[in-house]
Amino acid sequence: KAGVTQTPRYLIKTRGQQVTLSCSPISGHRSVSWYQQTPGQGLQFLFEYFSETQRNKGNFPGRFSGRQFSNSRSEMNVSTLELGDSALYLCASSANRVVQSPLHFGNGTRLTVT
Amino acid sequence: DAKTTQPPSMDCAEGRAANLPCNHSTISGNEYVYWYRQIHSQGPQYIIHGLKNNETNEMASLIITEDRKSSTLILPHATLRDTAVYYCIVRVDGEETSGSRLTFGEGTQLTVNP
Numbered sequence: 001k002a003g004v005t006q007t008p009r010y011l012i013k014t015r016g017q018q019v020t021l022s023c024s025p026i027s028g029h030r031s032v033s034w035y036q037q038t039p040g041q042g043l044q045f046l047f048e049y050f051s052e053t054q055r056n057k058g059n060f061p062g063r064f065s066g067r068q069f070s071n072s073r074s075e076m077n078v079s080t081l082e083l084g085d086s087a088l089y090l091c092a093s094s095a096n097r098v099v100q101s102p103l104h105f106g107n108g109t110r111l112t113v114t
Numbered sequence: 115d116a117k118t119t120q121p122p123s124m125d126c127a128e129g130r131a132a133n134l135p136c137n138h139s140t141i142s143g144n145e146y147v148y149w150y151r152q153i154h155s156q157g158p159q160y161i162i163h164g165l166k167n168n169e170t171n172e173m174a175s176l177i178i179t180e181d182r183k184s185s186t187l188i189l190p191h192a193t194l195r196d197t198a199v200y201y202c203i204v205r206v207d208g209e210e211t212s213g214s215r216l217t218f219g220e221g222t223q224l225t226v227n228p
Contacts (some may be wrong), residue, residue: 004157033215043158043218056215090157099146099205103216105157 004106025093032074136202
């Protein structure tokens with residue numbers, strides 16, 4: 001089975017621009033979640049989608065948004081980029097939302113904001 | 115979710131067993147223990163999880179103490195490729211609060227030496 005695929009792998013943007021990141025979950029997985037990883041803050045939860053509905057949201061400003069499509073693929077969008085948004089953005093998928101269902105992570109999109 | 119405590123770093127000789135401890139003294143009865151590892155510039159990799167019984171898979175063994183206040187991840191024959199940051203996480207059961215919202219701590223940097 002193919003793993004979680006995230007595109008693009010690297011991205012460089014300028015302050016004020018917006019960006020869209022894409023995530024294709026493992027086949028059959030219905031839950032997709034997003035995390036931000038920075039050296040200072042570590043791994044922080046952004047949001048989770050299941051059956052095209054946002055089920056959980058972390059403490060990030062409204063500039064961070066996401067969506068999930070009927071095929072479970074997900075996108076996240078960051079508008080009005082700030083320098084502090086530079087980070088590794090990780091997507092994870094799981095078969096469902098029960099605690100016994102492990103999350104499997106992709107290798108992330110490295111976003112640099114200049 | 116219960117907080118976990120791990121040593122910041124550990125060393126292990128190649129071919130020997132690596133035993134990584136985790137303290138989760140405030141764990142509650144419906145919280146699972148999960149282990150992930152992250153190799154630099156990659157996404158976290160799921161290793162193993164358990165509730166109260168010891169678990170083993172092709173990657174590792176998980177030993178949970180009877181009072182569930184601590185656990186040990188065992189890599190039976192460590193290789194250089196096992197050098198990574200290892201995260202011990204607890205996940206609470208219950209769809210309303212868990213889902214994919216994982217809380218990662220600082221983890222343990224395991225260095226396997228030749």
